[in-house]
Amino acid sequence: MERIITTEVKNHVGERIRVSGWLHSLRRLGGITFLVIRDGWGTMQAVAEQEAELAPLLEQNAGVESVIAVEGIVNSEAQAPGGVELHDLRIEVVVPISEPPAITLSKRKLKANVDTLLDHAVVTNRHPTRRAIQRLAAGAMGAFRDLLTSRGFTEIQTPKLVAAATESGANVFKLDYFGRPAFLAQSPQLYKQIMVGVFERVFEVGPVFRAEPHDTARHLNEYVSLDAEFGFIENHFTVMALLRDVLAHILATFTQNYGEELELLQVRMPAVPPEIPAIHFAQAQELIFKLHHVDVRGEPDLSPQDERWLGAWAQQEFGSDFLYVAGYPMRKRPFYTHPELERSEYSNSFDLIFRGTELVTGGQRLHRYEDYVAALQRAGLSLEPFAEYLEAFKFGMPPHGGFAIGLERLLMQLIGLPNVKLAATFPRDISRLKP
Amino acid sequence: MERIITTEVKNHVGERIRVSGWLHSLRRLGGITFLVIRDGWGTMQAVAEQEAELAPLLEQNAGVESVIAVEGIVNSEAQAPGGVELHDLRIEVVVPISEPPAITLSKRKLKANVDTLLDHAVVTNRHPTRRAIQRLAAGAMGAFRDLLTSRGFTEIQTPKLVAAATESGANVFKLDYFGRPAFLAQSPQLYKQIMVGVFERVFEVGPVFRAEPHDTARHLNEYVSLDAEFGFIENHFTVMALLRDVLAHILATFTQNYGEELELLQVRMPAVPPEIPAIHFAQAQELIFKLHHVDVRGEPDLSPQDERWLGAWAQQEFGSDFLYVAGYPMRKRPFYTHPELERSEYSNSFDLIFRGTELVTGGQRLHRYEDYVAALQRAGLSLEPFAEYLEAFKFGMPPHGGFAIGLERLLMQLIGLPNVKLAATFPRDISRLKP
Incomplete structure (x- = not known):
């Protein structure tokens, strides 16, 4: 399946599509897990309602900044950033990353002093x-x-x-x-x-x-x-x-x-x-x-x-x-x-x-x-x-x-x-x- | 009078216009003098049929590479490079140059060895x-x-x-x-x-x-x-x-x-x-x-x-x-x-x-x-x-x-x-x- 870039996903509501990028964040809320995928242009949310959907991540111990591809059905969802989110996920881990980077990228604001941010500019620049x-x-x-x-x-x-x-x-x-x-x-x-x-x-x-x-x-x-x-x-x-x-x-x-x-x-x-x-x-x-x-x-x-x-x-x-x-x-x-x-x-x-x-x-x-x-x-x-x-x-x-x-x-x-x-x-x- | 750039002169046939640039070459043929004016975009020919038209150049001993402005009437002339030339000239010398540069710019091809061309790249680049x-x-x-x-x-x-x-x-x-x-x-x-x-x-x-x-x-x-x-x-x-x-x-x-x-x-x-x-x-x-x-x-x-x-x-x-x-x-x-x-x-x-x-x-x-x-x-x-x-x-x-x-x-x-x-x-x- 050809990959769609995140900023284009809103044009595919109702379709099953594939996005690729980095696992920007992963948040578990009860039985539901919210994933944010970041690619070169933006970010988008994916929602796993079944634990099985997350299996590829768990098996490979793949945390944030892992390179992944996610297939799913595009739902309109006013609450989600960008107005759309993916459901019914098939996750593929391209490069698993288990250690989190020194700079936390998943927060809205970067929370480190200037020197630390610049020492890790290689990663900081991804925020x-x-x-x-x-x-x-x-x-x-x-x-x-x-x-x-x-x-x-x-x-x-x-x-x-x-x-x-x-x-x-x-x-x-x-x-x-x-x-x-x-x-x-x-x-x-x-x-x-x-x-x-x-x-x-x-x-x-x-x-x-x-x-x-x-x-x-x-x-x-x-x-x-x-x-x-x-x-x-x-x-x-x-x-x-x-x-x-x-x-x-x-x-x-x-x-x-x-x-x-x-x-x-x-x-x-x-x-x-x-x-x-x-x-x-x-x-x-x-x-x-x-x-x-x-x-x-x-x-x-x-x-x-x-x-x-x-x-x-x-x-x-x-x-x-x-x-x-x-x-x-x-x-x-x-x-x-x-x-x-x-x-x-x-x-x-x-x-x-x-x-x-x-x-x-x-x-x-x-x-x-x-x-x-x-x-x-x-x-x-x-x-x-x-x-x-x-x-x-x-x-x-x-x-x-x-x-x-x-x-x-x-x-x-x-x-x-x-x-x-x-x-x-x-x-x-x-x-x-x-x- | 507002200046016209040389590559636009062809759109002004019959009008009196003004061009600015460098005196690229000057060639006397009997009583007629052909001047080529070079600006940042191209070159164009101007023709002086009266010695008096050249007076500002002669008075200030202004030779090639002098910065000049020339007013004249645009004639269609199939023989001229670019198909147009200026007549009935009023020449103004902005910066007179009397010494010719080490590199001759007025010929169709540059005629010096590579080292000389590069030593004088400041001028060579004008060719x-x-x-x-x-x-x-x-x-x-x-x-x-x-x-x-x-x-x-x-x-x-x-x-x-x-x-x-x-x-x-x-x-x-x-x-x-x-x-x-x-x-x-x-x-x-x-x-x-x-x-x-x-x-x-x-x-x-x-x-x-x-x-x-x-x-x-x-x-x-x-x-x-x-x-x-x-x-x-x-x-x-x-x-x-x-x-x-x-x-x-x-x-x-x-x-x-x-x-x-x-x-x-x-x-x-x-x-x-x-x-x-x-x-x-x-x-x-x-x-x-x-x-x-x-x-x-x-x-x-x-x-x-x-x-x-x-x-x-x-x-x-x-x-x-x-x-x-x-x-x-x-x-x-x-x-x-x-x-x-x-x-x-x-x-x-x-x-x-x-x-x-x-x-x-x-x-x-x-x-x-x-x-x-x-x-x-x-x-x-x-x-x-x-x-x-x-x-x-x-x-x-x-x-x-x-x-x-x-x-x-x-x-x-x-x-x-x-x-x-x-x-x-x-x-x-x-x-x-x-x-």
């Missing part, structure tokens, strides 16, 4: 809430690609092994490359810019590596970056408009196709306004002084408290969960950042603040060769490691810009997870390289 | 033939994801930083991870298997790293792997059927959406038969003995010559560019390989041979915990580095299998490139870490 997070991750990647492809962007895959640690700011991992030093790319920034010279509009979904020695709820040493970069922009506002559409499409995809996951994770979905409100960095600091009597004017960056205040203001003023802060001072931004035309101490870069926390950074980049030479010299950097990167600008680059969305951070903030590591499938932190 | 290869790469990734998504597969992103060099065969890169050793994943093999325990059907598109110290036309030290793995299979023939459909979908996508690229690269497209012919490894060796009087029986693997002979045989016997060889001896296959049920010296693994060269490897994997313990012990490997991986099998894994397609190798073999490095955007080899 419905963990699967929901990972499905949203897949959905976000797909929606990101779909929106950008529909706008004429080309997908690229840029090298993760690079010859020099050319970006400032974050620490990089170093390795031995056939007797020479090599580094792991901390972002595809320089390559995606180079590729604007090839395709104008490019995106990449891939791993980035940060050797930051911090063990916090907001740090990962490897994460998935959703990168976009494109040419012939007016300025950073062109980039902000695209980012708005990308986020709106990701969220619309969640609402349309991931309703069950959103419900399971109790996600409070934000609305993305047609135009996300924007405030200049200098005005934002003035506003904080006016509203909260804290003088942060002249600071080169916003503090987490500043971001919370601004988030609250955007909520109150515009009813928006999102706020752009544009025009960050040049001195805290990387060398490739394009300055404002009128006030060169400010930049054409921005942060997107979501519910009071920075979510995405982006901006316009320099595009003239001589501007790069000057910027690198100003930053005290040697030109030599940048020779190939600079070749792109030497031979013609249009005004361009882009942004990078950290996939796990997006999910953490949207779902309201207490730790970014819970948004990763197999997180890497300063002490965690396994599983 | 139409190079762009065509990269577009096919993007198309292959998209088609791979689309087919698998339509079959219920979930996209995953697995860590590239791992604690132990757990796969045999290929060499791995080692790095310092906060004072401890870490390694770069040489494939997502173990993680994609673990994730079969979560979603049953998974795929990943991402970089893999091989520290193989060979500098050949077939080696890359970093490449893009298209990985699929799925559960509840019958045996390796289930995997072979899926791989057939994946390749058929990639090739159909090329034919449908990448006609111009295929033409430019003069790709001879293969047909994928509804069922790809398959031969057992032992029979393949018998066949070679019969047809070519060379006795390779008892050899644990096929040589390149063997593969060529088998490819020719498949062509002659079935008219097929593709041939599966199934049942490779266990002793040359990795520890997780599932043996044949009847003859345990052979495996449930396969290679796909395309036009006489191995293209894809795949197979059924072990799925019982005790089989892994025995296999690792037989291979002389310690269980400890595999503890987390083994947790997946300890807690229930269905029969499963999968395959991995090397993106660059697929493109090299399909296009008939002389070197796999030419199928990569920024290749990494033993002496190349830049650009």
